[in-house]
Amino acid sequence: MATIRRRNTPLKDAIAHATRAIDKARELEVKYINSFKGRGLFAKVPYQKGDFIVEYRGELISSQESERRRGIYHSKCTVFMFDFCWKERMWCIDAAQEDDSLGRLVNDDHIYPNCKMKRVIAEGKPHLCLFALRDIKAGEEITYDYGGSDWPWRKQAKVQETASDTLSSEEVPQSPSPSKMQAKVQNTAADTMSSEEVPQSPSFSEMQAKTQETSADTLSSEEAPQSPSVSEMQAKTQETGANTLSSEEVPQSPSLSHMQAKTQETSADTLSSEEVPQSPSVSEVQAKTQETGADTLSSEEVPQSPSLSHMQRMWMYMRTMTVEQHVGQGHKRVWMYLTTASMGQHVSHKSVWLNVIRLKMARLH
């Protein structure tokens, strides 16, 4: 992927990357951090305060479509939906699809973030871009404040810092909140805009985006082409009879099955078999796995869901961990159990079961 060397102002830099949908692939790298945080984005080069870092790229959808998707997405996908206000309306960048874009991998830091999300208008469409809040050294993780207050990992962070990777029952992650990614979006085009042009944010509910007006980089009319009017955007939405914008305006929507398939990420800590209090499900899952002989199971393919009590027992010890099962002659199987912060009460028992089966199958040696 080509990288544009910065010759412009940060805002021009952001617009140049946003319009081409490219990242600074030579300046940034994705690294796996740990089982708690997953992946993160890191600077490979130093950045100066104010620099454009990366776009939070995804599909631009209306708030109505955002609500609809939240109703059907797995909770691991909804966390990638970023709501923001633009032209007196709520919009959402849906970055749930696993593409190669880097912005979607930036983690939250509400205490010492080094970047800030700002709204940038390029070719008439809003983009969400991260800009450095301070100088950033090579090797530093790129972070920003997701906003809000109820993100489950913030409550768990202290526990994770002190505890070993082997989780106790007290450390079972809290059920994820269904909250939206709160857009602490600043309007980068603000310097040249009057308050009429960038209206005050309405008072949205706590779950919704806080769009802040700030003075930031100056956007001239050459830098940002005219935005279509709200009514124009609304008209297009109505014309299509759908909540998503037409394909000229935004990329194709990812299919739900693809999104669901992408929710199976995990990482694990090792737990010896002695540490697992009860593992009745291992043999049961193994049996089911062998029965189907498939890599993934649809709900139709699972002949019988485990009973609720069984699920509850699994739930008691299911966390992010692996269990090593010695099968003789120096061979062992490693069972990997998927549980992350986003697997909680909002996931049906059946979904949890399917997730576990899939993961076990995927990781079975």
Ligand SMILES: C[S@@+](CC[C@H](N)C(=O)[O-])C[C@H]1O[C@@H](n2cnc3c(N)ncnc32)[C@H](O)[C@@H]1O
């Ligand atoms: C937009 S994604 C960021 C990329 C993610 N780490 C990954 O590997 O795909 C948001 C998810 O990252 C994790 N995350 C973000 N910030 C975190 C933090 N400060 N501590 C722990 N987990 C975090 C949470 O699981 C959250 O659902």
